[in-house]
Amino acid sequence: MSVSETSAVQTPKAFKPRIFSGIQPSGGLTLGNYLGALKRFVEKQDEGIETIYCLVDLHAITVWQDPEKLRQQTREGAAAFIAAGIDPARSILFNQSQVSAHAELAWIFNCVARLGWMNRMTQFKDKTAGKNAEAASLGLYAYPSLMAADIMAYHATMVPVGDDQKQHLELTRDIAIKFNNDYGVDFFPVVEPLIEGAATRVMSLRDGTKKMSKSDPSDQSRINLTDSADAIASKIRKAKTDPEPLPETAEGLKDRPEARNLVNIYAALAGHSVDQVIQDFAGAQFGTFKPALADLAVAKLSPITTEMNRLMADPGEIDRILGKGADRAEAIARPILEQTKDIVGMIRSRQI
Numbered sequence: 406m407s408v409s410e411t412s413a414v415q416t417p418k419a420f421k422p423r424i425f426s427g428i429q430p431s432g433g434l435t436l437g438n439y440l441g442a443l444k445r446f447v448e449k450q451d452e453g454i455e456t457i458y459c460l461v462d463l464h465a466i467t468v469w470q471d472p473e474k475l476r477q478q479t480r481e482g483a484a485a486f487i488a489a490g491i492d493p494a495r496s497i498l499f500n501q502s503q504v505s506a507h508a509e510l511a512w513i514f515n516c517v518a519r520l521g522w523m524n525r526m527t528q529f530k531d532k533t534a535g536k537n538a539e540a541a542s543l544g545l546y547a548y549p550s551l552m553a554a555d556i557m558a559y560h561a562t563m564v565p566v567g568d569d570q571k572q573h574l575e576l577t578r579d580i581a582i583k584f585n586n587d588y589g590v591d592f593f594p595v596v597e598p599l600i601e602g603a604a605t606r607v608m609s610l611r612d613g614t615k616k617m618s619k620s621d622p623s624d625q626s627r628i629n630l631t632d633s634a635d636a637i638a639s640k641i642r643k644a645k646t647d648p649e650p651l652p653e654t655a656e657g658l659k660d661r662p663e664a665r666n667l668v669n670i671y672a673a674l675a676g677h678s679v680d681q682v683i684q685d686f687a688g689a690q691f692g693t694f695k696p697a698l699a700d701l702a703v704a705k706l707s708p709i710t711t712e713m714n715r716l717m718a719d720p721g722e723i724d725r726i727l728g729k730g731a732d733r734a735e736a737i738a739r740p741i742l743e744q745t746k747d748i749v750g751m752i753r754s755r756q757i
């Protein structure tokens with residue numbers, strides 16, 4: 406092979422490491438959001454990587470949201486980020502709808518993604534299961550394409566998420582690859598999902614086979630970041646378990662979803678490995694383990710709740726932080742959107 410032939414082989418462009426992730430302000434945040442996402446967002450920020458975090462209000466309205474509650478939940482979400490350790494001076498923190506590049510790029514991606522790909526999305530199927538799927542919004546169906554736009558508008562290379570978002574990130578990769586192929590460019594990075602740690606899937610406290618979720622009808626199934634210390638302790642005390650003591654090895658948790666969930670939560674909150682927690686509590690009854698977990702959960706979560714309440718007392722300040730974050734986000738996303746439009750063949754001749 407001649408030198409010119411080898412140099413014609415497209416070597417992938419090196420993209421700057423950049424993290425993007427988002428949380429829907431569609432309800433109060435849960436322990437699942439905290440351990441699967443928020444806590445890890447803070448760790449990534451503290452590792453010194455460029456981090457962009459977003460309250461995805463455009464995603465939230467794919468199902469009905471009361472306008473006043475949406476505003477409140479968006480502010481509460483922002484307060485949770487800051488209370489958990491996100492520093493708006495170091496990370497970019499904003500709400501999605503303030504940066505229109507997300508919606509514009511999502512439209513272009515709607516024209517790249519294939520119906521067959523969308524039809525395979527299990528989250529859409531789960532969200533419409535047992536309901537009239539015909540009555541679901543078109544936005545709910547196109548949701549993953551907007552998510553791809555969120556990430557690609559920043560050329561983000563890494564996305565920390567919980568396990569439930571894995572398929573959406575695979576779709577994001579497929580959209581980026583198809584766009585690059587269709588237009589013969591190496592423009593969008595192929596993103597790397599960061600699904601790490603003991604709590605990538607925190608389960609319901611009432612049913613160890615179901616994900617802990619802000620939309621579960623039972624409040625006992627989840628710990629909310631706004632719960633009081635008493636409520637946290639009581640929910641853990643009442644959490645469903647089996648009658649066996651904790652096993653001697655992590656392997657022994659295999660067919661015990663509720664026990665495994667509580668051990669995983671303990672490990673993630675304490676920053677220990679599951680093996681270490683099992684070593685510390687081998688043979689312990691839940692009567693011993695649950696109070697230890699409740700104490701740990703209260704110690705870790707109560708300061709966040711207190712700080713959230715303090716921040717929520719000044720909604721104007723939260724709005725200012727989101728506005729500044731949106732300005733910084735826009736400065737990155739706008740040129741990427743404009744280059745995308747050029748690649749697609751759209752004329753941009755306005756003088757702005």
Ligand code: TYM
Pocket residue numbers: 425426427428429430437438439440441442461464551552555556564565566567568569570573604605606607608616617618
């Ligand atoms: P959302 O709002 O449902 O959840 C936000 C984050 O919390 C994680 N999570 C969990 N992790 C562990 N255990 C649980 N029980 C649990 N419940 C939720 C989610 O995996 C997620 O990381 N589509 C996204 C929001 C989004 C997004 C994005 C994420 C929109 N655009 C771009 C990353 C990048 C969602 O609905 O997350």
